[in-house]
Amino acid sequence: MNDKHLNELFEFLSIPSISAQSEYRKDIKQACLWLEKKLKKIGFETDIIKTKGQPLIYAERFVNKKFPTVLVYGHYDVQSPDPLEEWFSDPFKPEIRGGNIYARGASDNKGQLFTWIAAAEDLGKKCELNLKFIIEGEEEIGSENFDDFVNDNKSLLSADICVISDSHAISPTQPLISYGLRGIAYFEIKIETMPKDVHSGIYGGNVANPAIILSQIISKMKSEDEKINIEGFYRNVRKLTKQERSLLSKLPFGEKEILEETGAINVLGESGFSVHERAGARPTLDVNGVWAGYTLEGQKTIIPGVAHAKISMRLVPNQDPYEIEKIFKKFVSDNTPVYAKSEVKTLSLNKPVIMDIKNPYFKKAEKALIKVFGSRPIYELSGGTIGAASAIKNILRIDSILMGYGLPDDGIHSPNEKISLEMFEKGINANKIFLFG
Amino acid sequence: MNDKHLNELFEFLSIPSISAQSEYRKDIKQACLWLEKKLKKIGFETDIIKTKGQPLIYAERFVNKKFPTVLVYGHYDVQSPDPLEEWFSDPFKPEIRGGNIYARGASDNKGQLFTWIAAAEDLGKKCELNLKFIIEGEEEIGSENFDDFVNDNKSLLSADICVISDSHAISPTQPLISYGLRGIAYFEIKIETMPKDVHSGIYGGNVANPAIILSQIISKMKSEDEKINIEGFYRNVRKLTKQERSLLSKLPFGEKEILEETGAINVLGESGFSVHERAGARPTLDVNGVWAGYTLEGQKTIIPGVAHAKISMRLVPNQDPYEIEKIFKKFVSDNTPVYAKSEVKTLSLNKPVIMDIKNPYFKKAEKALIKVFGSRPIYELSGGTIGAASAIKNILRIDSILMGYGLPDDGIHSPNEKISLEMFEKGINANKIFLFG
Numbered sequence: 001m002n003d004k005h006l007n008e009l010f011e012f013l014s015i016p017s018i019s020a021q022s023e024y025r026k027d028i029k030q031a032c033l034w035l036e037k038k039l040k041k042i043g044f045e046t047d048i049i050k051t052k053g054q055p056l057i058y059a060e061r062f063v064n065k066k067f068p069t070v071l072v073y074g075h076y077d078v079q080s081p082d083p084l085e086e087w088f089s090d091p092f093k094p095e096i097r098g099g100n101i102y103a104r105g106a107s108d109n110k111g112q113l114f115t116w117i118a119a120a121e122d123l124g125k126k127c128e129l130n131l132k133f134i135i136e137g138e139e140e141i142g143s144e145n146f147d148d149f150v151n152d153n154k155s156l157l158s159a160d161i162c163v164i165s166d167s168h169a170i171s172p173t174q175p176l177i178s179y180g181l182r183g184i185a186y187f188e189i190k191i192e193t194m195p196k197d198v199h200s201g202i203y204g205g206n207v208a209n210p211a212i213i214l215s216q217i218i219s220k221m222k223s224e225d226e227k228i229n230i231e232g233f234y235r236n237v238r239k240l241t242k243q244e245r246s247l248l249s250k251l252p253f254g255e256k257e258i259l260e261e262t263g264a265i266n267v268l269g270e271s272g273f274s275v276h277e278r279a280g281a282r283p284t285l286d287v288n289g290v291w292a293g294y295t296l297e298g299q300k301t302i303i304p305g306v307a308h309a310k311i312s313m314r315l316v317p318n319q320d321p322y323e324i325e326k327i328f329k330k331f332v333s334d335n336t337p338v339y340a341k342s343e344v345k346t347l348s349l350n351k352p353v354i355m356d357i358k359n360p361y362f363k364k365a366e367k368a369l370i371k372v373f374g375s376r377p378i379y380e381l382s383g384g385t386i387g388a389a390s391a392i393k394n395i396l397r398i399d400s401i402l403m404g405y406g407l408p409d410d411g412i413h414s415p416n417e418k419i420s421l422e423m424f425e426k427g428i429n430a431n432k433i434f435l436f437g
Numbered sequence: 438m439n440d441k442h443l444n445e446l447f448e449f450l451s452i453p454s455i456s457a458q459s460e461y462r463k464d465i466k467q468a469c470l471w472l473e474k475k476l477k478k479i480g481f482e483t484d485i486i487k488t489k490g491q492p493l494i495y496a497e498r499f500v501n502k503k504f505p506t507v508l509v510y511g512h513y514d515v516q517s518p519d520p521l522e523e524w525f526s527d528p529f530k531p532e533i534r535g536g537n538i539y540a541r542g543a544s545d546n547k548g549q550l551f552t553w554i555a556a557a558e559d560l561g562k563k564c565e566l567n568l569k570f571i572i573e574g575e576e577e578i579g580s581e582n583f584d585d586f587v588n589d590n591k592s593l594l595s596a597d598i599c600v601i602s603d604s605h606a607i608s609p610t611q612p613l614i615s616y617g618l619r620g621i622a623y624f625e626i627k628i629e630t631m632p633k634d635v636h637s638g639i640y641g642g643n644v645a646n647p648a649i650i651l652s653q654i655i656s657k658m659k660s661e662d663e664k665i666n667i668e669g670f671y672r673n674v675r676k677l678t679k680q681e682r683s684l685l686s687k688l689p690f691g692e693k694e695i696l697e698e699t700g701a702i703n704v705l706g707e708s709g710f711s712v713h714e715r716a717g718a719r720p721t722l723d724v725n726g727v728w729a730g731y732t733l734e735g736q737k738t739i740i741p742g743v744a745h746a747k748i749s750m751r752l753v754p755n756q757d758p759y760e761i762e763k764i765f766k767k768f769v770s771d772n773t774p775v776y777a778k779s780e781v782k783t784l785s786l787n788k789p790v791i792m793d794i795k796n797p798y799f800k801k802a803e804k805a806l807i808k809v810f811g812s813r814p815i816y817e818l819s820g821g822t823i824g825a826a827s828a829i830k831n832i833l834r835i836d837s838i839l840m841g842y843g844l845p846d847d848g849i850h851s852p853n854e855k856i857s858l859e860m861f862e863k864g865i866n867a868n869k870i871f872l873f874g
Contacts (some may be wrong), residue, residue, distance in 0.1 A: 019735070020733065020734055020735030020736060020737060021733060021734050021735065022734065079737055079738075080731070080733060080737055082731075082733070083634075086633065140736075140737075140738075141735050141736055142736060182638060184638075184738070186736045186738070192702075193701055193702055193703075194699045194700050194701045194702070195700040196523065196699075196700065196848070196851050196852060197520075197850065197851050197852075198698075198699045198850070198851055199821070199849055199850045199851070200721070200723050200725060200749060200751065200850075201619060201621075201751060201819070201820045201821030201822055202716070202820050202821060202845075202849075203695065203698075203699055203716075203820070204716075204721035204723050204751050204820055205706050205707065205715035205716055205719055205721040205751070205820065206695050206704050206705070206706045206712055206715050206716055207695065207699055207701045207704065207705060208701065208702075208703065208705040209723050209724055211655070211724035211726075211727045211746075212655060212656075212658075212659060212723075212724050214652070214727075215651070215652035215653075215655035215656045215724070215727075216652075216656045218648070218649060218652035219649075219652045219653045219656040221649075222649060258640065258643050258644065261635075261640075262631045262633075262635045262640055262644055263631050263632040263633065263742075264630055264631045264644045264645065264776070265629075265630055265631070265645075265775075265776050265777060265778060266630075266645065266775060266776035267643050267644065267776075268643070268644060268645040268776045269642050269643045270642065275643055278642035278643050279639070279640075279642055279643055282642055283642075284637070284641035284642040286637045286641050286646050286649075286740050287646055287648035287649050287652070287729070287730065287741075288637060288730050288731055288736070288737060288738060288739055288740070288741070289648075289729060289730035289731035289732045289737070289741070290648045290651075290652075290727055290728065290729045290730065290732070290744070291727065291728045291729075291732040292724070292726060292727045292728075293724065293725050293726035293727065293747070294517070294519075294725055294726035294747060295726045295727070295728040295745070295747075296457065296458060296517060296519070297457055297458050297459065298456070298457030298458065298578050298784065299457060299577075299578055299579060299623045299725070299747060299749070299784045299785060300457060300516055300517055300577075300725060300726070300747075300850065301516075301577075301621070301623070301725060301749060301822070301850060302725055302850050302851070303723050303725070304724075304725070304726070305700075307727070308732070309648075310730070310731060310732075310736065310737075312637060312736070312738060314637065314638060314641050314642070338702075338703060339701070339702050339703035339704075339705045340702060341702060347735065347736045348736060382638070383638045383639050383640070383641055383642065384636070384638030384639060385638055385738075408639075411633075412636055412639075413634065413635070413636040413637075413737065413738060413739050414633050414634050414635055414636070414739070415633060415634075
C-alpha cells in the first residue's frame with residue numbers, strides 16, 4: 001500500500017463535510033479546496049462551480065484529444081455521523097483497526113472516490129483515456145442541483161463512458177457491477193393540532209394528539225404484508241422479465257447475509273418477491289425519522305402541538321418521482337382528520353435508472369475487475385440511489401459503470417463506517433487497468 | 438403588592454430546578470437551600486430530607502400546641518422549559534409583562550406555593566393554626582419517593598387538613614376548588630428491530646422499520662372515537678352519578694375556552710361524554726413524546742434500528758395504576774410482531790383521589806375565597822395529577838383543599854408559563870384569611 005495515498009485519504013476524511021446541516025458550510029468549502037489543490041497537483045485543470053447549494057468540482061486532464069474520454073463521478077459530502085455515542089472512534093479522526101479504515105465517508109464516498117484520484121496520480125500521462133472528474137457535494141441530500149448543472153453543461157461533461165465507485169462488491173474476491181439504481185422521493189411531514197404543547201392533565205381528553213394522528217397516517221401507508229397502500233404507487237413499476245428474475249436469484253447473498261450485516265431480528269419484506277428483487281427491483285417506503293413532544297430524560301406531561309416525520313420511498317423504473325410526490329401529498333392530505341392540519345415538504349426527488357450493459361466499456365471494466373479480484377463480476381440492480389447516475393444517463397445519454405469498492409458490511413450511513421484497506425488498494429489497481437489497459 | 442415578596446419569588450423562579458434531567462441536580466439543591474433559608478428566617482424549624490431521588494423540605498411553626506394544624510403541600514421542582522425557542526423571555530429570568538410574571542414554574546408551582554410562604558411571613562405568630570410545610574422536588578416526575586416518605590413519617594405529617602395551591606381558578610373573580618384529581622401511569626416504550634440504523638437503499642424492502650411498528654402499536658391503542666382499546670382499561674372506572682353529571686355540566690367553561698386556551702383546531706374527545714366529564718372524570722391516553730431515526734435538518738437515508746415513545750394515561754377512581762401497568766405491558770407485548778422486540782419502562786404510577794368535601798375546613802376555605810375573589814368557589818374534578826394529594830389522602834387520611842391561584846391560560850408545562858400578579862396577591866390574601874380568620 002502506498003502510504004502517500006493513505007495519508008492523503010486520511011486528510012480528506014478528516015474534513016466533516018456534512019451536507020445536510022448548514023453549520024458545516026465551511027467544512028464543505030474546505031473539502032472543495034482540498035480536492036482542487038490535489039487534482040491541480042496531479043495535472044488536472046480544475047474549476048469550483050457554485051450552485052444554489054453546495055459547490056461542484058470539475059477537473060479534466062487530456063492526454064490526447066483523439067483518445068476516448070471517461071467521466072469519473074463522485075461526491076465529497078458525507079452523511080451526518082449521529083448517533084455519535086455509538087462510534088468506537090471519532091468519525092472525523094480516521095483510524096485503522098483490523099485492516100479497515102474507520103471514518104464517516106470512508107466507504108461512502110471519499111475512500112472509493114479516492115481510488116480514482118490515486119489511479120490518475122499513479123498513471124500520470126500513461127493513460128489511454130482522457131479523464132474528467134465531476135465531484136458533487138449534495139449526493140447525501142438528494143443531488144438537488146445536479147440535474148440543472150448537467151442540463152447547463154452538456155458539452156463540458158461530454159464523455160464516452162462514466163465510472164462511479166459508490167457501491168460495493170460482494171467480497172474482496174467477488175466484484176459486483178450495479179446496472180440499475182433505485183430513485184428516491186424524500187418528504188418531511190408535519191402534523192399540527194395546536195400551536196403549542198399543552199398540559200396533558202388539563203386538556204387530556206379534549207384535544208387531539210398530533211403524535212397519535214401521525215402514527216395513524218403512517219400505519220395506513222403499509223399493510224402488514226408490506227404492500228404500500230398509497231393509491232397509484234405501483235402503477236408504473238416495471239415488471240421483471242423471467243430471465244431477470246432468474247439472473248437475480250443467482251446473486252450469492254440472501255436472508256442470511258442481511259441478518260448478519262444488519263443484526264436484524266428477522267427479514268421482513270413484500271410478499272411474493274425474493275430478497276434480491278426486494279433489494280433492487282421493488283419500491284419501498286420507510287420512516288427515516290420521527291419526532292414529537294418531549295424526548296429527553298424522564299417524563300413531561302404534555303400533549304405535543306406538532307409531530308414530524310421524515311419519510312422516503314425508493315423508486316424503481318418506471319416510477320416517476322414527480323408523480324409519486326403528487327400521490328403522496330394527496331394520501332397525507334386525505335388521511336388528515338378535520339381536527340389537524342398537515343404539511344408535506346419535499347426534500348428530494350430522484351429518478352430511478354437502468355444502464356445499457358451492452359455498452360463495450362462494461363467489458364473493459366469486467367476485464368480490469370477479473371484481473372485484480374480474480375473472478376468475473378456479478379451484475380445486480382442496486383437498492384441505493386445515485387441521483388447523478390440518473391442525470392448522466394437521462395440527460396447526457398452516457399451509461400455509468402458502477403464498480404463498487406465498498407463491502408456489504410461497511411456500515412455506510414451507520415456508526416463505525418469503514419472501508420477495507422484491501423478493497424481500497426484493489427480499487428486503485430483495477431482503476432489503473434481500466435484506464436491504461 | 439409587597440415588593441419584598443415579589444423580589445423573593447423572582448429569586449426562587451431564577452433557579453432552574455428541573456427534576457427530569459440529571460444535569461440540574463445542583464439547581465435542585467440550590468432550590469432546597471433557598472427554601473430552607475427562607476422558612477428559617479420567618480420562624481420555622483426546618484429539615485432537608487434525603488430520598489432516593491430529589492430531597493424534600495419539611496418545616497413547622499407551632500403557635501399553640503392546642504391549635505389545629507394545617508399541612509401545606511407544594512413542590513419546588515419544575516418542568517423542562519423546552520422548546521426554548523418558543524419563549525419570549527428566558528424561562529429562568531422572570532419578567533413582568535402585562536400584569537403577569539413570566540417564568541418556568543411561575544404558576545406550577547413556585548408562584549402558587551409562595552402565596553403560602555408569604556402569608557405565613559405576613560401573619561407571623563398571628564395565626565390561629567399551627568403550620569407545617571412539606572415541599573417536594575419530584576412532583577413533575579411522578580412523586581416517585583413521596584409515598585414511601587409519607588408511610589415512614591405519619592406522625593411528623595399529622596395534621597387536621599392539608600392545603601395545596603397547585604391548580605387554577607376560573608378567573609380572578611371566580612375561584613375553583615378541585616375535589617378530585619386524576620392519577621397517572623406514565624411509560625416509555627422502546628421498539629427495536631436492529632441494533633443500529635442501516636442504509637435505506639441497501640436494506641430497504643428487506644428489514645422491518647421500528648418507527649412504522651411503533652406507529653402501528655400506537656394506532657391500535659385508541660379507536661377513531663377516542664375509546665382506549667387496551668383490554669380491561671375501563672374495568673374499574675367509577676360511574677358518575679346523575680347529580681355529579683348535572684353539577685359538572687354547570688362549570689362555566691366548555692369547548693370555547695379549550696379552543697381559546699390551547700389554540701387547537703378542534704376539540705376532540707371520547708364520544709358520549711361532555712367536555713367537563715372528559716376533563717376530569719374520564720381516563721385518557723396520550724403520546725407525550727416520540728422519537729426515532731434522523732430528526733435533524735435535511736435528509737438522512739436510514740432505516741432506524743430503534744424507536745421510542747413516552748405514553749401516559751390519566752386515571753380516574755377507581756382505576757389502579759398497578760393494574761394499568763400490567764395490562765399496558767401486555768398490550769404492547771401482544772402487539773409486537775415477531776420481527777421486533779419491545780420494552781416498556783414504567784416512569785410513574787400515581788393513584789387517582791377524591792376528597793370528602795363535607796370536611797368543615799372546606800367551608801373555611803370557601804369563606805376566605807369569597808372574601809377575596811368576591812364569589813363562591815365552584816367545585817370540579819381536576820384532570821391533573823398531584824401524587825402527593827393521593828398519598829396524603831390514602832395513607833394519612835387527610836383531605837386536601839385544592840385552592841388554585843393559577844389561571845387557565847397560565848401555560849403550565851408549555852412555553853411562556855406565567856402567573857398573574859393579581860392572582861398571586863389574591864392568593865396571599867385568601868391564605869391569610871384562611872390561616873387567621
